[in-house]
Amino acid sequence: xxxxxxxxxxxxxxxxxxxxxxxxxxxxxxxxxxxxxxxxxxxxxxxxxxxxxxxxxxxxxxxxxxxxxxxxxxxxxxxxxxxxxxxxxxxxxxxxxxxxxxxxxxxxxxxxxxxxxxxxxxxxxxxxxxxxxxxxxxxxxxxxxxxxxxxxxxxxxxxxxxxxxxxxxxxxxxxxxxxxxxxxxxxxxxxxxxxxxxxxxxxxxxxxxxxxxxxxxxxxxxxxxxxxxxxxxxxxxxxxxxxxxxxxxxxxxxxx
Numbered sequence: 001x002x003x004x005x006x007x008x009x010x011x012x013x014x015x016x017x018x019x020x021x022x023x024x025x026x027x028x029x030x031x032x033x034x035x036x037x038x039x040x041x042x043x044x045x046x047x048x049x050x051x052x053x054x055x056x057x058x059x060x061x062x063x064x065x066x067x068x069x070x071x072x073x074x075x076x077x078x079x080x081x082x083x084x085x086x087x088x089x090x091x092x093x094x095x096x097x098x099x100x101x102x103x104x105x106x107x108x109x110x111x112x113x114x115x116x117x118x119x120x121x122x123x124x125x126x127x128x129x130x131x132x133x134x135x136x137x138x139x140x141x142x143x144x145x146x147x148x149x150x151x152x153x154x155x156x157x158x159x160x161x162x163x164x165x166x167x168x169x170x171x172x173x174x175x176x177x178x179x180x181x182x183x184x185x186x187x188x189x190x191x192x193x194x195x196x197x198x199x200x201x202x203x204x205x206x207x208x209x210x211x212x213x214x215x216x217x218x219x220x221x222x223x224x225x226x227x228x229x230x231x232x233x234x235x236x237x238x239x240x241x242x243x244x245x246x247x248x249x250x251x252x253x254x255x256x
Contacts, residue, residue, distance in 0.1 A: 025180055027071050027098040028173045030079035036141050036167035039083065041134035042126075052122055053085035055115035056142070059149040061094060062107045068178040073148040074098060076172050080141055116150050141166035207231045 042049065060077035063070050075098075081091040097103045119142055125131070126139035144166045147159035159165075213227040 025065055025068065025071055026178050027065065027101075028075065028177045029095050029099055030075045030082075030172050031170065034167075034170050035079075035083045036171065037083070037134040037137040041132060042084075042138060043131050043135055044122075050085045050088070052118070053081045053088045053091070055118045056084070056145065057081040057088060057091045057094065058107060058111055058115040059119070059145065060091070061103075062105060062112050062149070063103075064105055065098070065103060068175055068180070069148065071098070071178040072172065072175055073145055075178075076141070076166070076168065077145045077149070079172060080138075080145065116146065116153075119146050120150075120153075120155070137167060141168070144168075201235060202233050204231075205233050 039049070044052070056077045060074045060081065063074040063077070065071045065074060075095075078091050078095050078098075081088050085091075094103070123139050123142050123146070126135040126142070128135075143159050144164050146153075147156040150156050208228055208230045210226050211229045212224045213229075214222045215225040215227065216222050
């Protein structure tokens with residue numbers, strides 16, 4: 001016999017899945033490029049770039065995707081994670097989860113805090129004038145995403161006020177692509193009244209019965225034989241004066 005608490009657990013899982021599917025919204029994966037910077041021109045060691053990739057991926061994993069801004073921000077973070085470390089398979093798996101509506105927030109608060117701190121530190125380093133144009137382009141992209149992921153930080157407010165600085169065009173779809181699309185309204189076809197065909201004034205148009213009739217088999221030899229007696233009726237135009245509207249014809253047809 002199924003326990004009551006087992007039923008409650010199943011219902012809770014079902015409701016959670018339905019709520020998540022309802023709130024997932026539209027997610028469009030980032031394109032392969034054009035990437036805003038060249039990875040080989042970033043003044044960071046390979047291990048440092050891999051760590052930065054994981055930090056940005058952590059921010060994307062922490063996004064709740066409730067709004068179109070959140071969903072586009074997650075796409076920006078994952079695009080940066082892959083641009084910094086193309087071998088980051090977890091970022092690719094996360095993109096697939098977002099696309100299929102399977103993403104669930106499940107990140108430790110301490111891991112999010114350490115990732116935010118590491119990204120802020122990297123932004124300060126990349127903005128140094130001597131680091132070069134590609135490093136500055138990466139810093140602009142990181143600034144855009146961290147302002148969304150760390151809204152309570154005073155520096156985030158200044159970044160949002162200045163507007164998006166990263167070169168996202170062609171790499172990340174526009175915000176409108178992440179907005180929920182209204183369901184297409186299907187108009188029901190109007191019911192058309194079809195007139196039923198007028199009933200025929202003739203109740204029985206054709207009939208046939210078998211009756212015994214005298215039949216000449218030759219040499220004036222008449223015998224009773226079962227023969228078909230057919231009737232057909234049709235409506236005709238009114239006759240002229242003196243013309244009968246009803247007639248009976250008795251006789252053998254050529255095909256009998």
